[in-house]
Amino acid sequence: MSTAQVAPETRLARPKRADARRNYEKILNVAREAFAEGGESTALEEIARRAGVGIGTLYRHFPSRQALLEALYVNEVEEVCRSAQQLDGADPWEALSEWFERLIGYLATKRALAGELLNYLDLDAPLFQECRTSLYAAGAPLLKRGQDAGVVRPDVEFLEVMHMVVGIAKIPTTDPGQIEHILRIALDGLRYRAEG
Amino acid sequence: MSTAQVAPETRLARPKRADARRNYEKILNVAREAFAEGGESTALEEIARRAGVGIGTLYRHFPSRQALLEALYVNEVEEVCRSAQQLDGADPWEALSEWFERLIGYLATKRALAGELLNYLDLDAPLFQECRTSLYAAGAPLLKRGQDAGVVRPDVEFLEVMHMVVGIAKIPTTDPGQIEHILRIALDGLRYRAEG
DNA sequence: AACTATATGGAGGCAGCCTCCGTTTGTCAA
DNA sequence: TTGACAAACGGAGGCTGCCTCCATATAGTT
Numbered sequence: 001m002s003t004a005q006v007a008p009e010t011r012l013a014r015p016k017r018a019d020a021r022r023n024y025e026k027i028l029n030v031a032r033e034a035f036a037e038g039g040e041s042t043a044l045e046e047i048a049r050r051a052g053v054g055i056g057t058l059y060r061h062f063p064s065r066q067a068l069l070e071a072l073y074v075n076e077v078e079e080v081c082r083s084a085q086q087l088d089g090a091d092p093w094e095a096l097s098e099w100f101e102r103l104i105g106y107l108a109t110k111r112a113l114a115g116e117l118l119n120y121l122d123l124d125a126p127l128f129q130e131c132r133t134s135l136y137a138a139g140a141p142l143l144k145r146g147q148d149a150g151v152v153r154p155d156v157e158f159l160e161v162m163h164m165v166v167g168i169a170k171i172p173t174t175d176p177g178q179i180e181h182i183l184r185i186a187l188d189g190l191r192y193r194a195e196g
Numbered sequence: 197m198s199t200a201q202v203a204p205e206t207r208l209a210r211p212k213r214a215d216a217r218r219n220y221e222k223i224l225n226v227a228r229e230a231f232a233e234g235g236e237s238t239a240l241e242e243i244a245r246r247a248g249v250g251i252g253t254l255y256r257h258f259p260s261r262q263a264l265l266e267a268l269y270v271n272e273v274e275e276v277c278r279s280a281q282q283l284d285g286a287d288p289w290e291a292l293s294e295w296f297e298r299l300i301g302y303l304a305t306k307r308a309l310a311g312e313l314l315n316y317l318d319l320d321a322p323l324f325q326e327c328r329t330s331l332y333a334a335g336a337p338l339l340k341r342g343q344d345a346g347v348v349r350p351d352v353e354f355l356e357v358m359h360m361v362v363g364i365a366k367i368p369t370t371d372p373g374q375i376e377h378i379l380r381i382a383l384d385g386l387r388y389r390a391e392g
Numbered sequence: 393a394a395c396t397a398t399a400t401g402g403a404g405g406c407a408g409c410c411t412c413c414g415t416t417t418g419t420c421a422a
Numbered sequence: 423t424t425g426a427c428a429a430a431c432g433g434a435g436g437c438t439g440c441c442t443c444c445a446t447a448t449a450g451t452t
Binding site: 393394395396397398399400401402403404405406407408409410411412413414415416417418419420421422 | 423424425426427428429430431432433434435436437438439440441442443444445446447448449450451452
């Protein structure tokens, strides 16, 4: 995860050539756009064309459709993690539900991307392990604070809650208000209440 | 929906020929299996081959991959609807949550199928309208009973709740216990409580 | 048995995935 | 600068899967 900010090849011995790096970024950007517009099934050749590179170049950088999607996925996750850090100060319950609301809103704008991406979840791929770790580091403290403050039920795991929220975000409906409503219902179930 | 039980062609003027009907069923059965095994992306030619028919035949019965998936979808929905009717007698809250639990369990066994199917939700397709109507007829009474009995919060719509539950069912995890747990959290949010 | 509407199956056109390799280009040392 | 070479490029081409079309076969009818 952290490596993606510094350019992915830093981990390798030799640095990439300048043109290679440029193309890498270009493809990534174009792909993000293209997938958002035309859905995850957009032809890779179309993406290559739009990026002004040959299909061979695309494939050298991203050996498969999957690889390209994963690279995008990493960016998405990063952005979500970042947004958690701005909520440190607020009321514990507010902070948590605010984060989830942002998460939902964020996923909504990227429905095609994020939604489809998550279907690729090969749950044991190291990439996703890494992402889960990052998400955990970003969001779990928010949950813990809520639990410590007694406003969140204690018998839930962070990842469970994440899954729930993401599941809700992916609900196919044209009305975003409905999703928010469903989220509110679900979060109500998360609140701690004396009678258990 | 109702037509699908009586053989789908009843709605047309002339009845299908016997061989046609046989092939129709054969393809449907093989497709269900194949999709369950190999995921939704199984080649249609593979399915035709397994069913012992030509690809042309498959395409006459199901003019597109989508059409085939939809035909399967209808069956799934029917089964779920049927299961709602066995719960008429029980305690209102029990009946509702039991239905959802069954629904989840059912979807779990058909993850590949049901999960992928729902991604095809073209929300305005008449087929889905019809399915929604059926689901509504089957499940809404359960919800209403709960609301009338004061055990379910009154500010929720049936379809919202359905979406929520299905969203949870689709969560990608290898541990089914986790899904059940998440469902329980979400249903807790559905319960009515005095303080609102 | 003959007739015809209905159904069959697979060849073939098309599109997208991915590989391979001859050509180009950035980089670096002299 | 220039030369040399590893690195990167790009697109032709093979492959597979989607779907159409139509010559052929057959169930059902008279």
